[in-house]
Amino acid sequence: MNISSNSRAWANLIQHHEKYVDLSLRNCFKTNSKRAEQLSFSCGDLWIDVSKQLLEVETTELLFELAEEREVGRFFDDMFRGDVVNLSEKQRALHIYLRDPKIDDGEMFGDVSEEAHENLERMRELAEKLENGSLVGASGKRIRSVVNLGIGGSHLGPFMAFEALREYVNPEVEVRWSSGFDLADLDDALKGLEPESTIFIICSKTFTTNETLIAADNAKEWLLEGLGGSWDEELTHEEYETRCLSQMFAATSIQKNALSFGIRQENIFRFSETIGGRFSLASPVSLGLILSIGYENFRSMLDGMHLIDEHVRENRRNVPLLLGLIDVWNRSILGSNSLAIVPYSYRLRKLVPYIQQLMMESLGKSVSQKGERLGLETGGAVWGASGTDAQHSFFQLLHQGTESIPIDLIGIVVLPDDSQLHLGLATHRENLISNLIAQAEVLAFGNSLEENFDPHLKFKIVPGNKPSTVILAPELSPSILGQLVALYEHRTIAIGAIWGINPFDQWGVELGKKAAVQIANELYTENWERNFDHDSSTKSLMTRYREWYNSRR
Numbered sequence: 270m271n272i273s274s275n276s277r278a279w280a281n282l283i284q285h286h287e288k289y290v291d292l293s294l295r296n297c298f299k300t301n302s303k304r305a306e307q308l309s310f311s312c313g314d315l316w317i318d319v320s321k322q323l324l325e326v327e328t329t330e331l332l333f334e335l336a337e338e339r340e341v342g343r344f345f346d347d348m349f350r351g352d353v354v355n356l357s358e359k360q361r362a363l364h365i366y367l368r369d370p371k372i373d374d375g376e377m378f379g380d381v382s383e384e385a386h387e388n389l390e391r392m393r394e395l396a397e398k399l400e401n402g403s404l405v406g407a408s409g410k411r412i413r414s415v416v417n418l419g420i421g422g423s424h425l426g427p428f429m430a431f432e433a434l435r436e437y438v439n440p441e442v443e444v445r446w447s448s449g450f451d452l453a454d455l456d457d458a459l460k461g462l463e464p465e466s467t468i469f470i471i472c473s474k475t476f477t478t479n480e481t482l483i484a485a486d487n488a489k490e491w492l493l494e495g496l497g498g499s500w501d502e503e504l505t506h507e508e509y510e511t512r513c514l515s516q517m518f519a520a521t522s523i524q525k526n527a528l529s530f531g532i533r534q535e536n537i538f539r540f541s542e543t544i545g546g547r548f549s550l551a552s553p554v555s556l557g558l559i560l561s562i563g564y565e566n567f568r569s570m571l572d573g574m575h576l577i578d579e580h581v582r583e584n585r586r587n588v589p590l591l592l593g594l595i596d597v598w599n600r601s602i603l604g605s606n607s608l609a610i611v612p613y614s615y616r617l618r619k620l621v622p623y624i625q626q627l628m629m630e631s632l633g634k635s636v637s638q639k640g641e642r643l644g645l646e647t648g649g650a651v652w653g654a655s656g657t658d659a660q661h662s663f664f665q666l667l668h669q670g671t672e673s674i675p676i677d678l679i680g681i682v683v684l685p686d687d688s689q690l691h692l693g694l695a696t697h698r699e700n701l702i703s704n705l706i707a708q709a710e711v712l713a714f715g716n717s718l719e720e721n722f723d724p725h726l727k728f729k730i731v732p733g734n735k736p737s738t739v740i741l742a743p744e745l746s747p748s749i750l751g752q753l754v755a756l757y758e759h760r761t762i763a764i765g766a767i768w769g770i771n772p773f774d775q776w777g778v779e780l781g782k783k784a785a786v787q788i789a790n791e792l793y794t795e796n797w798e799r800n801f802d803h804d805s806s807t808k809s810l811m812t813r814y815r816e817w818y819n820s821r822r
């Protein structure tokens with residue numbers, strides 16, 4: 270069913286919007302003293318205030334009716350039950366199973382639980398061996414550093430969590446992260462590491478991603494060179510290389526072909542095809558994270574995810590769904606072009622690129638799961654930066670620009686360090702949260718906050734009426750991080766279900782990957798200019814590259 274053409278709930282929302290097209294947040298708060306209370310919600314340990322969004326309390330009722338009509342609840346029921354919900358790949362979406370404590374307890378349900386339980390046990394053991402010093406490399410030296418090679422969902426999630434949970438990282442173990450082709454990235458990740466005490470995790474769900482496999486080859490070279498020839502004279506070079514690869518590399522993937530890289534079976538953590546890359550934080554994709562923060566903290570993050578999973582499972586009208594409905598309201602009815610994410614926490618700064626992949630790779634589609642054209646705006650751009658840096662970068666546009674850009678302001682009330690460093694009247698903690706709260710207020714009410722503002726000074730007008738959602742967390746712990754991740758996962762899936770698009774596939778990026786491999790192969794073929802069919806721009810760029818490259822070799 271095409272949502273915009275034959276949906277009663279949609280028609281009601283459009284009609285409702287026409288009635289409130291000139292909605293003023295100033296008036297909304299003035300005429301309804303209970304607005305904040307009616308539009309603020311707790312979800313797990315999070316506090317979520319949507320009262321500064323451009324909507325009425327009545328709007329949320331109509332939005333929930335849309336969700337009912339779009340059978341969003343049934344979509345989630347199907348997903349939780351383990352039915353196929355990813356139609357284009359005929360796949361289930363079982364990431365929620367991975368964080369269920371029943372898996373940890375070995376209680377079997379669903380066909381991924383046995384593998385998932387075994388993976389948790391094995392990752393726990395590996396983390397303990399690394400921590401107690403019994404994990405040694407090919408030459409017998411204690412392993413002290415780990416390098417994760419991965420990209421997209423095999424990098425953004427675990428790396429984000431690693432940065433967010435720095436306070437929980439084992440200082441005895443150096444975990445580094447490298448993604449992409451640029452050798453400078455890998456060089457930086459390897460800087461100062463000792464080959465004999467370094468292991469690599471090849472983190473790739475499909476084990477076919479060029480960036481990761483080429484990085485793995487470079488890492489192998491670095492390792493073999495660094496180990497400087499066989500230390501055991503009886504070994505042939507091949508036997509020596511095999512031993513290095515088998516002991517110094519681990520892989521997290523759904524594929525058996527990690528074995529072909531030379532990684533021994535006990536270092537391969539296979540997981541199910543039903544775990545989407547951008548939904549895989551609870552899977553062995555997080556092996557590098559587990560080795561840095563320890564298994565118990567990882568378990569606590571999973572428990573936080575599970576807390577929100579249960580909130581969604583048990584409540585038809587749940588908070589992630591409401592956030593998703595508001596995104597649809599802003600995007601498809603109010604016509605906003607993007608969503609800004611601004612965590613007021615240095616440690617959460619990598620949450621932005623993580624959510625970018627989660628929401629843009631899930632929602633950047635223009636046809637429904639049934640192949641119908643949707644006839645309305647779907648996934649927009651998701652962007653942002655950590656506050657208060659963002660205030661000195663793009664908040665000017667948010668306050669006085671011609672666009673109305675919805676923004677999520679995420680605040681952590683208690684920062685990990687308890688230093689009461691006083692910067693003026695308030696501690697750095699109060700300063701940070703005060704900026705978050707103040708920005709939400711000024712975005713909503715603009716100059717009306719000022720007494721005797723002179724409206725003739727047109728360049729000084731800050732109109733207000735700019736929508737924001739404030740998400741507050743009491744602290745930044747593994748559980749809270751898990752709750753934030755699950756909140757955005759379910760919000761994203763809900764938006765997909767409302768629009769009728771598939772939040773779990775990513776055919777668009779597959780074509781790009783193929784084109785890149787073709788051009789790379791052509792670029793290094795001698796008489797390539799004459800043999801390959803490209804547009805004049807692509808050919809001229811390839812020519813330019815070849816000329817500059819050849820002139821500098």
Ligand code: F6P
Binds near residue numbers: 421
């Ligand atoms: O960006 C495309 C994509 O397939 C993502 O969905 C995925 O997270 C990433 O590439 C990496 O894929 P893999 O984990 O298979 O290397």
